[in-house]
Amino acid sequence: MEGSRIEDAELVEALRAGDQAAFTALVDELTPALMRMALAHVPSRAIAEEVVQDTWLAVINGIDRFEGRSALRTWIFQILLNKARTRGKREKRTLPFSSFRRRAEEGGDEPAVDADRFQGRDGQRPGWWARPPAEWEGVEARIENNEVRDLLLKAIAELPPRQRDVIVLRDLQGYSSEEARNVLDLSETNQRVLLHRARSKVRAALEEHFEADQAVGATV
Amino acid sequence: MSGNALGEQMSCSELVELVTDYLEGRMAGAEAEVFEAHMGLCPPCLHYLDQMRATMEALGRIPEESLPDGARETILHAFAERHPD
Numbered sequence: 001m002e003g004s005r006i007e008d009a010e011l012v013e014a015l016r017a018g019d020q021a022a023f024t025a026l027v028d029e030l031t032p033a034l035m036r037m038a039l040a041h042v043p044s045r046a047i048a049e050e051v052v053q054d055t056w057l058a059v060i061n062g063i064d065r066f067e068g069r070s071a072l073r074t075w076i077f078q079i080l081l082n083k084a085r086t087r088g089k090r091e092k093r094t095l096p097f098s099s100f101r102r103r104a105e106e107g108g109d110e111p112a113v114d115a116d117r118f119q120g121r122d123g124q125r126p127g128w129w130a131r132p133p134a135e136w137e138g139v140e141a142r143i144e145n146n147e148v149r150d151l152l153l154k155a156i157a158e159l160p161p162r163q164r165d166v167i168v169l170r171d172l173q174g175y176s177s178e179e180a181r182n183v184l185d186l187s188e189t190n191q192r193v194l195l196h197r198a199r200s201k202v203r204a205a206l207e208e209h210f211e212a213d214q215a216v217g218a219t220v
Numbered sequence: 221m222s223g224n225a226l227g228e229q230m231s232c233s234e235l236v237e238l239v240t241d242y243l244e245g246r247m248a249g250a251e252a253e254v255f256e257a258h259m260g261l262c263p264p265c266l267h268y269l270d271q272m273r274a275t276m277e278a279l280g281r282i283p284e285e286s287l288p289d290g291a292r293e294t295i296l297h298a299f300a301e302r303h304p305d
Contacts, residue, residue, distance in 0.1 A: 017303075018300075018302070018303025020299065020300060020303075023296070023299045027292065027296065031292070032285055032286055035285035035286060036284075036285050049288065052287060052291075053291050053294065053295060056298070057298055060298055060302055061302075111236075111237070112236045112237050113233070113236045115233070118231075118232060118233040125231075127231030128232045128233075128262075132267070133264055133268045133271055135267045135270070136267070136270065136274055143274065143277065144281070148278060149278075149281075149282055152278060152279060152282060153282065167279070171280060172279055172280065177244060192246060195240055195244075196237075196239070196240035196241075199272060199275060200236070202275050203271050203272055203275040206274075206278065207271065
């Protein structure tokens with residue numbers, strides 16, 4: 001998915017001309033990522049499926065009016081995100097969009113690791129670990145189980161929306177940073193900051209889980 | 221400068237904020253050298269980097285999502301309907 005404008009122009013032409021094979025290929029290419037994005041914003045699979053289906057219907061109905069000011073795939077993801085956010089908001093109250101919220105979503109100055117994990121100014125080595133991370137032994141096997149999978153999905157669901165979108169595309173769908181920032185219309189730096197905040201929080205959730213696991217193991 | 225002195229130039233709390241820049245290959249050469257020198261003398265930071273990699277690996281193993289066949293057919297059918305031959 002390079003999303004180059006020339007490729008785009010050909011694809012848009014094919015879609016407008018009713019090229020069923022081109023449309024089918026696009027649906028199969030993007031639907032897994034669209035489903036993941038939708039699932040990260042709405043409370044149930046049924047609603048996510050509806051949102052993805054509505055998105056494709058909007059693409060079918062809107063392709064003649066698509067002006068090519070953004071890449072085709074960006075346009076499709078924006079349709080999905082608008083629909084998913086609208087549906088998600090019906091379920092829970094969210095703050096109105098503001099520069100404050102945008103800043104909060106990017107993580108502002110929030111640290112990747114709680115400040116109390118590091119030595120303070122009075123410590124022997126300020127800024128070095130006070131409570132260091134442990135080696136995750138046998139992590140390959142541990143990340144395979146369903147409990148961990150559910151925990152990861154829960155951690156993602158709790159992220160601010162823009163962090164959620166970036167980590168879903170980058171780490172769940174395996175998009176490159178360029179693909180992710182094209183699709184979400186983000187600057188390179190923004191994309192990286194959002195990814196950093198998101199990954200740091202998911203790591204912290206995993207660490208907490210593994211530590212609790214070990215504590216239980218130790219007391220048994 | 222010795223590796224130790226180089227690694228001392230970065231604290232652990234600074235390093236954890238640069239992990240994504242490092243993994244994304246977005247770090248200037250000199251900074252990457254300090255980053256790596258720090259990890260050479262600080263096993264916990266090495267564990268931290270491994271944990272971030274394991275987190276990415278775990279996220280990548282979450283199974284792909286898809287639409288049920290019926291919904292896919294509905295979409296493909298809607299496209300065909302709009303463009304009758």
